[in-house]
Amino acid sequence: MKIVLIGAGNVGHHLGLAIHQSDAEVIQVIGRKAKKTSHLAKILNCSYSTNIDEISQDAEVYLLAVPDDQILKVAESLPLGKTASQIIAHTSGGTALGVLGDLFSNFGVFYPLQTFTIGRKLEFSQIPVCLESNNEETLTKLTSLAEKVSQKVYFLDSEKRAKIHLAAVFANNFTNHMLAKAEQYCSSENLEFEILKPLIKETVAKAMTINPSIAQTGPARRNDSKTIWTHLDLLKDDPQLSKLYWEVTRSIENFYD
């Protein structure tokens, strides 16, 4: 199966590597930045271009791994018409299938639910790939591609995908922010963030095994208002941090009410 990859950023990079290691083939990478694009093309042993008009017509699937707000613009500039038999799929969690609807006959979504960073090794086979398309034949082909790179293939319509994307904001972005605030606080108080790392690892390992709602501990969970007030007092010179402490504490209290 021949693929053209449009986008050489974090998602494109990891997706390209995964396809390259399967029996599918990336035949071309299209990207805005010459250096990044050529670098990825070299790894994938394929051609590349920074000009979308030079896109190969020989692929079965065109994967749009570009930022959400670029999907429509890039799709519109693709020199594949409404009558083309090729499949065009975007890779975004938060973007509806319909964004591609006026432009192509066979289109879909190929959304790998993971946070990607160039340079970090990932076991792509364990990454859930969420699929959607406008017809059965397209879905069959996207499924075949997805199964080549991942053991975890899901079928989600745009509404469900938007919801899992929202849940992912909590699970990924908000979780990370709690760690960032802990780190910032440690740094401002001359405490080593390092001390917290074994705790963080075990917190998440536990939440993955028993459910996080069951794993919850801490002053808010046990209605320990003495400790909560001690903490708010420690934070009295940092209104932003004490506000966040207060809001999350209230949310935990409400959760178990």
Next chain:
Amino acid sequence: MKIVLIGAGNVGHHLGLAIHQSDAEVIQVIGRKAKKTSHLAKILNCSYSTNIDEISQDAEVYLLAVPDDQILKVAESLPLGKTASQIIAHTSGGTALGVLGDLFSNFGVFYPLQTFTIGRKLEFSQIPVCLESNNEETLTKLTSLAEKVSQKVYFLDSEKRAKIHLAAVFANNFTNHMLAKAEQYCSSENLEFEILKPLIKETVAKAMTINPSIAQTGPARRNDSKTIWTHLDLLKDDPQLSKLYWEVTRSIENFYD
């Protein structure tokens, strides 16, 4: 080194196991609940009692692994007087050293910074143990004990310890709550929480390697107000979840302002 362990809950259990596996020795467990206490004593191959008056006088160190709000009460009921040469140490992050000050001559804090659950295996050698005491001799002895069970021994006064305990609330309790809310939302929307697990694992692995403040991604980080409003719209029937979404989003925006 002979130890008496007071408390057979999560902390007492793991601390007892770690001491048992070192060349120190737990000679007795004191606990409120007969079943839990005898069970732990059996594992540690030592005697036990549910009556604090039956406590052995033969230990060098008495570890108070009881809930924060029980420390003073249990310490007061200990039949070791102000003139006793033994060391009494509590294991709490959020409790000051001074709570033991009026009762004993040699006292301290032996705080293992981890979330403990009976039945979960932990590499105790990697758990930071934070120490404090009222005199040098006591500190030397507590250090010796701590180094028998952990490779990570820290010296923190009560103020610093209170602060690291507060940071741990963010890193552990609040992080877990974000996962719990994601889980709850998935459940209410008939989405498998399982789909998010590879993302969660990578989120934390990444935050442990590069700093979490650098690892931050998501709509709030990139000022993607379109996605934020889409999410708030999805949450319009859940005022508690949308409030939390809003507050954490604002906190992220402020963080990177």
